[in-house]
Amino acid sequence: MTERAVCVIGTGLIGGSLVRAADKAGRVVWGTSASEETAAQARADGFDVTTDADAALRRAAEADALVVLAVPLPALDGVLRRVDAVAPGCRLTDAVSVKVAVADAVARLAPRARYVGGHPMAGTAESGWSAGNGELFTDAAWVVAADDGVDLDVWADVAELAWACGARVVPAAADEHDIAVARVSHLPHLFAAVLASVGAAGDDDLALALAASSFADGTRVAGTRPELVLAMCEGNRDALLAAVDDALGRLGAMRGALASTGGLAATVRAGHEARLRWAAARNPRRVRVRRGRATPAELREIGRRGEAVVGWA
Amino acid sequence: MTERAVCVIGTGLIGGSLVRAADKAGRVVWGTSASEETAAQARADGFDVTTDADAALRRAAEADALVVLAVPLPALDGVLRRVDAVAPGCRLTDAVSVKVAVADAVARLAPRARYVGGHPMAGTAESGWSAGNGELFTDAAWVVAADDGVDLDVWADVAELAWACGARVVPAAADEHDIAVARVSHLPHLFAAVLASVGAAGDDDLALALAASSFADGTRVAGTRPELVLAMCEGNRDALLAAVDDALGRLGAMRGALASTGGLAATVRAGHEARLRWAAARNPRRVRVRRGRATPAELREIGRRGEAVVGWA
Numbered sequence: 001m002t003e004r005a006v007c008v009i010g011t012g013l014i015g016g017s018l019v020r021a022a023d024k025a026g027r028v029v030w031g032t033s034a035s036e037e038t039a040a041q042a043r044a045d046g047f048d049v050t051t052d053a054d055a056a057l058r059r060a061a062e063a064d065a066l067v068v069l070a071v072p073l074p075a076l077d078g079v080l081r082r083v084d085a086v087a088p089g090c091r092l093t094d095a096v097s098v099k100v101a102v103a104d105a106v107a108r109l110a111p112r113a114r115y116v117g118g119h120p121m122a123g124t125a126e127s128g129w130s131a132g133n134g135e136l137f138t139d140a141a142w143v144v145a146a147d148d149g150v151d152l153d154v155w156a157d158v159a160e161l162a163w164a165c166g167a168r169v170v171p172a173a174a175d176e177h178d179i180a181v182a183r184v185s186h187l188p189h190l191f192a193a194v195l196a197s198v199g200a201a202g203d204d205d206l207a208l209a210l211a212a213s214s215f216a217d218g219t220r221v222a223g224t225r226p227e228l229v230l231a232m233c234e235g236n237r238d239a240l241l242a243a244v245d246d247a248l249g250r251l252g253a254m255r256g257a258l259a260s261t262g263g264l265a266a267t268v269r270a271g272h273e274a275r276l277r278w279a280a281a282r283n284p285r286r287v288r289v290r291r292g293r294a295t296p297a298e299l300r301e302i303g304r305r306g307e308a309v310v311g312w313a
Numbered sequence: 314m315t316e317r318a319v320c321v322i323g324t325g326l327i328g329g330s331l332v333r334a335a336d337k338a339g340r341v342v343w344g345t346s347a348s349e350e351t352a353a354q355a356r357a358d359g360f361d362v363t364t365d366a367d368a369a370l371r372r373a374a375e376a377d378a379l380v381v382l383a384v385p386l387p388a389l390d391g392v393l394r395r396v397d398a399v400a401p402g403c404r405l406t407d408a409v410s411v412k413v414a415v416a417d418a419v420a421r422l423a424p425r426a427r428y429v430g431g432h433p434m435a436g437t438a439e440s441g442w443s444a445g446n447g448e449l450f451t452d453a454a455w456v457v458a459a460d461d462g463v464d465l466d467v468w469a470d471v472a473e474l475a476w477a478c479g480a481r482v483v484p485a486a487a488d489e490h491d492i493a494v495a496r497v498s499h500l501p502h503l504f505a506a507v508l509a510s511v512g513a514a515g516d517d518d519l520a521l522a523l524a525a526s527s528f529a530d531g532t533r534v535a536g537t538r539p540e541l542v543l544a545m546c547e548g549n550r551d552a553l554l555a556a557v558d559d560a561l562g563r564l565g566a567m568r569g570a571l572a573s574t575g576g577l578a579a580t581v582r583a584g585h586e587a588r589l590r591w592a593a594a595r596n597p598r599r600v601r602v603r604r605g606r607a608t609p610a611e612l613r614e615i616g617r618r619g620e621a622v623v624g625w626a
Contacts, residue, residue: 189533
């Protein structure tokens with residue numbers, strides 16, 4: 001495995017965890033933060049983090065490092081303009097939770113970059129450098145985009161970084177990724193928000209006083225900073241609308257059954273079976289592929305089967 | 314505090330935890346299970362559990378014990394007929410998750426019982442004796458019904474049992490309880506079921522492969538045995554319908570905003586604020602009341618304010 005250097009733009013929860021994990025894996029890694037306070041905190045923790053993004057990107061260009069964009073979607077355009085100005089042909093990936101919108105922005109603003117989209121499926125309701133930790137990606141799925149025409153050399157760089165951080169790689173087309181995360185990540189955030197609002201909507205404080213673990217778990221991600229939730233959900237509008245409509249259809253059918261026969265068995269049993277399927281998917285089949293030889297189509301099929309790439313054959 | 318004996322009918326997760334907690338608190342406690350296997354397991358663990366419900370109820374009548382019904386709603390009628398036959402005037406409470414339906418059943422089938430409804434707000438996605446533990450109720454809210462005309466002596470018995478198990482008492486009218494738990498307990502189960510189904514509904518296994526903590530938490534209670542979820546949700550139909558309609562209204566408004574302006578701020582910010590309100594409610598104001606003197610109306614106001622009774626004044 002190569003030991004490619006890593007430059008992380010944005011050192012919040014995800015970027016900050018990535019700096020720590022890459023460092024722990026023995027990589028040369030440096031990062032940038034827009035916040036003086038965050039950069040100082042990270043340096044105090046012993047990491048190489050600066051507020052000078054241009055300097056970090058210049059260093060990346062010189063070292064042929066892998067640049068990882070770990071900023072929220074609304075901050076992306078500004079960062080991409082700096083990439084194009086300072087490190088135009090760099091190896092580039094990201095950790096943003098939508099993939100089509102990022103690929104479009106890269107094509108528009110940093111078209112010379114050797115970009116391969118990425119998305120580590122890890123997070124907590126906390127945010128910021130101090131919430132990060134070097135184990136955040138351990139055993140997590142890390143999507144590495146595998147659209148036709150992808151740069152397989154950079155794809156390998158990103159996969160190797162994911163493995164170095166303890167994650168498994170799930171290859172996916174950018175649009176298929178966005179549809180999938182709308183269902184399993186963005187919709188859960190909207191459900192959590194609505195559930196929290198319904199729980200707090202009573203005429204008095206009795207309902208919140210009785211809220212126990214089912215409410216606590218069902219609303220946990222509503223504790224996430226709204227700006228982060230809005231950035232990821234609003235950045236995936238079309239796929240999210242389809243997921244919302246699927247959910248509304250199921251809720252409407254459930255409502256009809258409850259009102260007419262009073263029966264909820266179809267809803268509850270289907271949900272239970274789905275949860276068991278998810279539990280089984282927690283331990284996916286691990287596969288290996290030949291470095292630079294597996295085609296994008298072959299890689300995508302691995303992800304569609306729910307399998308994960310854990311190393312080179 | 315009196316040391317009233319306790320007879321627990323049904324030793325699944327809740328009843329089994331209650332047997333252990335009451336025993337740990339120094340109470341004389343015995344239980345019954347319809348299952349030979351469960352009773353044998355409980356006895357092997359050192360507890361007084363039999364399959365002979367009639368004998369357990371006779372003993373309760375002789376000892377003037379507090380009888381706690383900890384069976385699922387569909388099993389309640391059969392148990393109440395035995396109560397009326399063997400211990401007709403007993404002190405009676407329950408741990409069933411709806412209160413109006415239980416009160417109606419008691420009035421119909423065991424009208425001589427000195428019944429005060431109860432509902433400890435604790436649980437896990439597991440079930441059965443082996444899933445129970447004597448700490449399940451520690452720091453939990455335990456609703457003790459305080460409708461007009463309630464037997465304040467039995468109310469005190471139930472409150473003292475709740476305190477002995479480490480819980481705090483939230484007084485509530487039966488119908489107000491049902492409306493509250495529809496919002497904060499039953500609706501979360503239906504949301505979890507629908508969310509799990511949407512996540513598993515893709516054409517392939519990619520979405521489940523990418524499901525991480527937001528999906529895991531949002532669907533956790535879909536892992537509960539469907540029979541238990543159906544019993545509690547279907548037993549609270551009217552209140553649940555109102556909660557579902559509230560949720561559908563909010564989801565519809567959110568869907569409209571996403572489709573038109575693409576903006577989700579109203580939904581996400583309201584949910585975030587509601588979650589913060591819930592977090593604040595985790596540490597309610599603790600109050601004390603005079604034993605047998607606080608009126609049902611006074612007790613109910615405590616619950617409506619989100620406060621909890623933790624002992625006698």
